[in-house]
Amino acid sequence: MNKYFTLVSISFILSGCQALSPDSTPAPNDTATPAVIQTSAAENISAQFAPDTLISLLAAEIAGQRDRFDLASENYSQQALITGDPGVAERAFRIAEYLGEEQRALSSALIWANAAPENLEAQRSAAIQLAQAKRYDEAMQRMEKVLLANGETQFDFLALSAAQSDAKTRQALLQSFDRLLIKHPYNQQLVFSKAILLNQDERSEEALTLLADQPKRYAVVATTLLRARLLNQLNRGEEALPLLRNALKQHPDDSRLRMAYARQLIELNRLEEARAEFIELLQQSPDDDDLRFSLALINMDLDAWLEAQAYFEELLARGSHSNAAQYNLGRVFEELGDTEQALGAYNVIQSGSNYLAAQQRIIALLLGNQRLAEATTHFELQRMMRSDLAIQLYLIETEALSSYDQVETAWLRINQALKQYNDDPSLLYTRAMIADKRNDLTQLENDLRSIIDKNPDNAMALNALGYTLADRTDRLDEGRQLIEKAHQLEPNDAAITDSLGWVYYRLGDLATAERLLREAFSAFPDAEVAAHLGEVLWQQGKHNAAQRIWKQALTDEPNNPILLETIQRLTNKDL
Numbered sequence: 001m002n003k004y005f006t007l008v009s010i011s012f013i014l015s016g017c018q019a020l021s022p023d024s025t026p027a028p029n030d031t032a033t034p035a036v037i038q039t040s041a042a043e044n045i046s047a048q049f050a051p052d053t054l055i056s057l058l059a060a061e062i063a064g065q066r067d068r069f070d071l072a073s074e075n076y077s078q079q080a081l082i083t084g085d086p087g088v089a090e091r092a093f094r095i096a097e098y099l100g101e102e103q104r105a106l107s108s109a110l111i112w113a114n115a116a117p118e119n120l121e122a123q124r125s126a127a128i129q130l131a132q133a134k135r136y137d138e139a140m141q142r143m144e145k146v147l148l149a150n151g152e153t154q155f156d157f158l159a160l161s162a163a164q165s166d167a168k169t170r171q172a173l174l175q176s177f178d179r180l181l182i183k184h185p186y187n188q189q190l191v192f193s194k195a196i197l198l199n200q201d202e203r204s205e206e207a208l209t210l211l212a213d214q215p216k217r218y219a220v221v222a223t224t225l226l227r228a229r230l231l232n233q234l235n236r237g238e239e240a241l242p243l244l245r246n247a248l249k250q251h252p253d254d255s256r257l258r259m260a261y262a263r264q265l266i267e268l269n270r271l272e273e274a275r276a277e278f279i280e281l282l283q284q285s286p287d288d289d290d291l292r293f294s295l296a297l298i299n300m301d302l303d304a305w306l307e308a309q310a311y312f313e314e315l316l317a318r319g320s321h322s323n324a325a326q327y328n329l330g331r332v333f334e335e336l337g338d339t340e341q342a343l344g345a346y347n348v349i350q351s352g353s354n355y356l357a358a359q360q361r362i363i364a365l366l367l368g369n370q371r372l373a374e375a376t377t378h379f380e381l382q383r384m385m386r387s388d389l390a391i392q393l394y395l396i397e398t399e400a401l402s403s404y405d406q407v408e409t410a411w412l413r414i415n416q417a418l419k420q421y422n423d424d425p426s427l428l429y430t431r432a433m434i435a436d437k438r439n440d441l442t443q444l445e446n447d448l449r450s451i452i453d454k455n456p457d458n459a460m461a462l463n464a465l466g467y468t469l470a471d472r473t474d475r476l477d478e479g480r481q482l483i484e485k486a487h488q489l490e491p492n493d494a495a496i497t498d499s500l501g502w503v504y505y506r507l508g509d510l511a512t513a514e515r516l517l518r519e520a521f522s523a524f525p526d527a528e529v530a531a532h533l534g535e536v537l538w539q540q541g542k543h544n545a546a547q548r549i550w551k552q553a554l555t556d557e558p559n560n561p562i563l564l565e566t567i568q569r570l571t572n573k574d575l
Contacts, residue, residue: 053079057088069099077104086115086122093125106133113142120146124154131161136169140176147184156222159193162200170197186218195226204230221251225260232267240264255284271302289320296328305335323352330361339365356389359396367404375400376409391421398430407437425451429461436468444468462486463496470503479503494524498532505536514540527553527560531567538570546570 049057060075076092079085089112096104106129113119113126127142143155155177162170177194184190191214198207211227224247228240244261251257262277275298282291296311309332315325330345343365346358359382366375379397383390394417401410414431421427428447435443448465451458466482469475480503486496501516517533530553537546550567557563 080111155189155193159196188220293321327354363400459486459489467499494520498529527557527563531563
């Protein structure tokens with residue numbers, strides 16, 4: 001204890017609260033604790049502390065060295081309040097900020113700022129803490145002090161922190177910015193921050209005008225990027241492209257600008273140009289694997305499969321984005337027609353966010369190549385290895401089997417699953433859909449009613465049962481009631497709106513059916529909705545309108561069986 005006491009005592013006598021010289025090098029295991037070990041040096045204020053204070057600060061330093069930052073924070077905050085010393089207060093603030101102790105960080109920052117009114121870092125720190133505490137007027141006053149002293153301001157932080165505040169608060173802040181802009185009309189921090197506030201108030205056009213009216217010689221990268229983002233929000237992305245291109249000519253090495261320009265090209269589907277920009281970015285930052293991954297995806301979008309393969313393999317060699325790179329490498333091999341390599345890539349993935357997606361691709365490849373036995377063996381093994389995902393694996397297997405016309409095998413597998421998990425609603429719903437393919441409407445209804453009995457607000461089950469009753473039986477009113485309840489629960493679900501339109505068609509209310517089906521088709525123009533809408537139009541004598549709808553759907557889904565059957569049944573010919 002005497003050794004520590006001597007060292008720390010001398011340190012405090014020489015330089016206030018500066019417990020470690022700014023030139024001192026922390027021990028290797030101290031690098032993870034910058035809040036305590038690597039704070040900026042306090043001003044060299046000679047201070048004589050009372051013995052109790054000195055002991056408390058000593059205990060705080062020792063606590064910090066032993067990773068007891070809670071004790072260090074408590075002691076420093078207490079002594080900052082007692083002494084009012086700017087050095088102690090700064091150190092208390094740094095520790096509290098590091099620990100996320102908002103109230104202590106605020107009180108310590110205010111003590112520091114009040115004790116050192118000329119210290120711009122202190123004023124800026126206090127302003128930020130005040131903004132986080134939603135004390136915006138005080139925050140603006142502190143930041144204005146920094147502005148008047150030509151210090152580095154952070155008005156943008158104040159504006160961003162007000163995003164969730166009420167309109168009255170934002171308006172008051174806008175008035176404060178307007179007042180400062182009268183004195184400093186070309187200060188880009190003020191301009192940028194006011195534009196942020198205007199955008200938060202849904203006044204994007206005003207924000208854009210404010211930025212566009214700035215003389216070019218004052219423009220900075222941040223305002224250019226915000227201007228481009230506002231143009232995109234206003235669906236004027238084409239205008240953002242030359243803006244970013246011209247900014248890049250002035251700042252060719254600014255990676256933020258080049259990234260924004262590259263993303264803008266992607267947004268406008270100019271993928272070849274975007275690829276060139278990402279290549280340039282990767283050359284500037286060869287260790288940035290996010291850029292490498294983006295380049296791989298762009299090459300996939302361009303059908304440049306070999307280039308994509310090279311980037312994904314490079315990522316795997318570097319041990320970066322491994323899960324996603326492995327999955328997408330499987331997709332590349334599929335596109336290259338190499339089924340075995342694709343299966344190999346997918347099988348490597350045994351965990352992570354792409355595991356289940358990989359299993360979907362595996363069974364699709366195996367069933368697509370008539371390898372049923374291999375597919376079922378694979379999934380039995382996967383369920384043994386990943387029992388935590390057994391239900392999801394059952395669902396993937398049975399739904400794929402059903403899709404590939406292996407209905408009886410799917411039926412056996414879903415019943416096997418339900419023996420283990422007899423109350424699972426997802427499995428029950430899937431069995432109901434397979435029962436539908438087997439024309440077993442009794443089983444379908446039993447399973448869906450079992451789901452509804454346990455969860456009367458299950459809109460998906462209500463809709464499925466209601467649609468089946470409306471489409472396959474004469475229980476139309478019962479079906480309508482079920483679908484209407486589903487529609488009340490999920491009014492924006494296009495599939496449910498389609499079902500509701502169809503049941504009204506079956507009930508003979510063609511006008512209501514048309515209105516609902518047009519609404520569904522507008523939100524989700526798939527082939528089955530097109531078949532329904534076209535049929536309603538056809539029955540009303542609107543043959544040309546029906547054929548236009550069908551042709552539109554056939555462009556995207558030329559082999560959809562429901563659509564083709566509807567067209568053939570009503571017209572006695574193919575379109």
